[in-house]
Amino acid sequence: MVIVRVMKAVSEKNDEAAAAIRSLLTEKHIKSVNIISSPGSGKTALLEKTIKMLPSDIKCAVIVGDPFGTSDAERIEVAGGTAVQLNTEGSCHLTAPMIAAAMGDIELDELNLLFIENIGNLICPAAWDLGETARVTLLSVAEGNDKVTKYRKAFYGADAVVLSKVDLADMSDFYMERAKADIASLNPRAHIIELSSKSGTGMEGWISWLQGLLAT
Amino acid sequence: MVIVRVMKAVSEKNDEAAAAIRSLLTEKHIKSVNIISSPGSGKTALLEKTIKMLPSDIKCAVIVGDPFGTSDAERIEVAGGTAVQLNTEGSCHLTAPMIAAAMGDIELDELNLLFIENIGNLICPAAWDLGETARVTLLSVAEGNDKVTKYRKAFYGADAVVLSKVDLADMSDFYMERAKADIASLNPRAHIIELSSKSGTGMEGWISWLQGLLAT
Numbered sequence: 001m002v003i004v005r006v007m008k009a010v011s012e013k014n015d016e017a018a019a020a021i022r023s024l025l026t027e028k029h030i031k032s033v034n035i036i037s038s039p040g041s042g043k044t045a046l047l048e049k050t051i052k053m054l055p056s057d058i059k060c061a062v063i064v065g066d067p068f069g070t071s072d073a074e075r076i077e078v079a080g081g082t083a084v085q086l087n088t089e090g091s092c093h094l095t096a097p098m099i100a101a102a103m104g105d106i107e108l109d110e111l112n113l114l115f116i117e118n119i120g121n122l123i124c125p126a127a128w129d130l131g132e133t134a135r136v137t138l139l140s141v142a143e144g145n146d147k148v149t150k151y152r153k154a155f156y157g158a159d160a161v162v163l164s165k166v167d168l169a170d171m172s173d174f175y176m177e178r179a180k181a182d183i184a185s186l187n188p189r190a191h192i193i194e195l196s197s198k199s200g201t202g203m204e205g206w207i208s209w210l211q212g213l214l215a216t
Numbered sequence: 217m218v219i220v221r222v223m224k225a226v227s228e229k230n231d232e233a234a235a236a237i238r239s240l241l242t243e244k245h246i247k248s249v250n251i252i253s254s255p256g257s258g259k260t261a262l263l264e265k266t267i268k269m270l271p272s273d274i275k276c277a278v279i280v281g282d283p284f285g286t287s288d289a290e291r292i293e294v295a296g297g298t299a300v301q302l303n304t305e306g307s308c309h310l311t312a313p314m315i316a317a318a319m320g321d322i323e324l325d326e327l328n329l330l331f332i333e334n335i336g337n338l339i340c341p342a343a344w345d346l347g348e349t350a351r352v353t354l355l356s357v358a359e360g361n362d363k364v365t366k367y368r369k370a371f372y373g374a375d376a377v378v379l380s381k382v383d384l385a386d387m388s389d390f391y392m393e394r395a396k397a398d399i400a401s402l403n404p405r406a407h408i409i410e411l412s413s414k415s416g417t418g419m420e421g422w423i424s425w426l427q428g429l430l431a432t
Contacts, residue, residue, distance in 0.1 A: 123283060150336070
């Protein structure tokens, strides 16, 4: 007897879970933002500042992905937010089933906005649909101009690109106009936001973009 | 008729290729350094400066990995070095068979030192043996202290850890002593080097470490 076991590809299972998440978000009137970047581009710092600046009638929660540790979720909670920490134990991206499991730990009925802070990796997370409403790619100016074209898949699929740590731009030899032209050339529909979570410069543009997303 | 095809796992094929590379390097008296970091931590800048500072009797070449593009290999050549560019077309790490293929394009008989600039990714490259003599993990201070424990697999296996862009340390709220203690706790055998390729601070410690490697 030959036993044939049809195994669904991991990516196919992922896409089914992502579709289910998208349906649930629509039903609950929740917008979800999947934030992708290299390690240390400032995803958590941006979310800390965002939580403090969002109008109090916008209820948000954060699903925080890291290979190991809980420090980011702790930072979000100190900033006054609600966080669920996912540890991948060394794996390089979040998947939709992980997000579905984490959403089970969040009170969805009161929620408006669900942030997903992906694993710090500018390559692998770009290939995985997490059922998000919008995808945001962050690039710290300290990483240099060339990252846009080298790691282009992370920028192709972004609804918004945040150029972060602009307070370090001069010391990092970062050419803002060139970066913006490269992003626009790869992905003309991406909204580009320059900011520094540390100094607060440009934060109002980000908050405004989020409010626009919530109004859709 | 049933045809049974035994497929070796990709990782097993990788390890066979890595072992063959290691034998060839030993036979040719070449040392190889596999450099791993996030995107934009300064791998290429370090190599540009290294090529200019190494004594002229040390012959080196660089295998440069990127998802897309050739800008890093061009920078190495402008700095006076020999470079072979590998493009993974979006894949997240180099493999030993890629290195073996690139080594076919390099004159090995005169070579002393082969640098491998891995894909900018602090997760996936750590799991792949490239037949290297030594592994170096770079962390830019702009990425923040927490990366050591979060991305710990990249630090476990390192022979040396380079803390780069120290000229940005004050503006990045980076605590050098804490980082060094975290690295030492994870991997006591790792040699730790603080430097800025831009200002030149600490470069002599790196060059000295390379000379020590060549003398083994």
